[in-house]
């Protein structure tokens with residue numbers, strides 16, 4: 001390739017690591033800076049629909065993920081008001097065949113570890129842990145990236161910088177200091193249950209989505225089916241940054257009171273050991289995606305409510321589109337890179353905005369009360385599984 005080759009990525013989350021693999025496949029040399037000293041087992045389950053798994057399979061991750069990811073047989077839509085299942089949406093092998101890619105549920109740490117292992121095997125990617133991105137300055141020779149490891153501050157030259165450093169992005173702060181994450185008024189609680197502790201009907205390879213008054217609950221198997229991942233979303237005012245604050249079980253269990261919530265849902269909540277909570281923040285719609293030779297990716301530019309289960313999926317899609325645009329750029333110098341990054345942003349904006357809106361809309365539907373909840377349940381039953389699934393086609397059928 002004619003253009004110079006070194007790209008720095010800030011952040012070794014799902015988006016940053018996928019971008020590293022996608023860009024290296026286009027012939028770039030990649031340095032990934034990750035502020036954490038270790039890629040820890042923080043976090044819990046992520047859902048990866050075919051639009052995202054297709055990209056990961058294309059990057060050669062099928063074998064690394066197959067053993068850890070679970071392909072659910074179905075998504076059960078449950079209503080607290082109706083006391084049980086409203087509808088079962090078939091997934092499983094037939095859906096994988098039809099989509100040409102699996103629907104996976106996977107522990108975030110397993111996905112990150114699989115991506116990191118692939119990155120570690122790639123000769124053109126260097127992953128530096130304990131390295132915090134601090135600043136970037138553009139000049140005639142490209143970009144100087146300033147980063148810190150312990151007490152040592154270093155400056156290095158690069159041709160482009162990708163900010164994949166999450167919702168609290170330092171790169172975004174550097175580019176667009178006026179853009180601040182907004183608290184949604186909702187708190188997500190997560191925990192896992194050892195699958196052997198639950199009756200068999202709760203450990204089926206199924207995603208259970210419980211909708212109820214002002215709150216909802218999602219549960220599915222991870223870690224090859226050995227654990228059940230439970231996430232409960234409730235309103236609240238606690239809004240500190242971070243992914244893993246310990247919380248008292250009563251805070252979450254009390255948000256799902258009987259008789260509004262059936263015993264099956266409450267039983268799962270009481271079985272969780274070690275609840276952790278994180279406040280749900282979003283990056284406001286309309287954040288710009290790039291400036292000069294610096295671009296944003298994933299949560300850094302579009303952190304969204306998790307109710308469309310597309311937070312990781314959109315970061316993965318961003319990564320492959322970014323690589324297409326940078327890889328297709330044959331113009332020498334800063335202007336060519338800046339143009340490719342602008343085109344990447346333009347290519348992503350409308351789709352991501354639509355997904356952000358769909359996620360907000362889902363949240364409103366899940367939390368309905370009274371007559372609205374009755375109408376919702378009737379409408380879901382009337383639509384039937386095929387039509388409900390078809391409403392996701394615009395998300396799942398996406399191809400790079």
Ligand SMILES: Cc1cc2nc3c(=O)[nH]c(=O)nc-3n(C[C@H](O)[C@H](O)[C@H](O)COP(=O)(O)OP(=O)(O)OC[C@H]3O[C@@H](n4cnc5c(N)ncnc54)[C@H](O)[C@@H]3O)c2cc1C
Nearest residue numbers: 011013014015035043044132133165166243298299311312
């Ligand atoms: C620890 C953690 C746990 C999570 N748990 C869940 C979960 O349970 N469920 C869920 O739906 N989503 C979770 N998420 C969010 C989910 O991973 C993202 O929404 C999605 O995968 C998009 O990822 P991303 O790569 O854009 O950002 P992220 O996954 O947030 O990754 C950003 C990375 O950038 C690093 N970073 C930040 N600042 C700097 C800097 N200045 N220099 C270098 N590195 C930096 C962070 O340490 C992090 O590794 C979690 C994220 C994190 C970081």
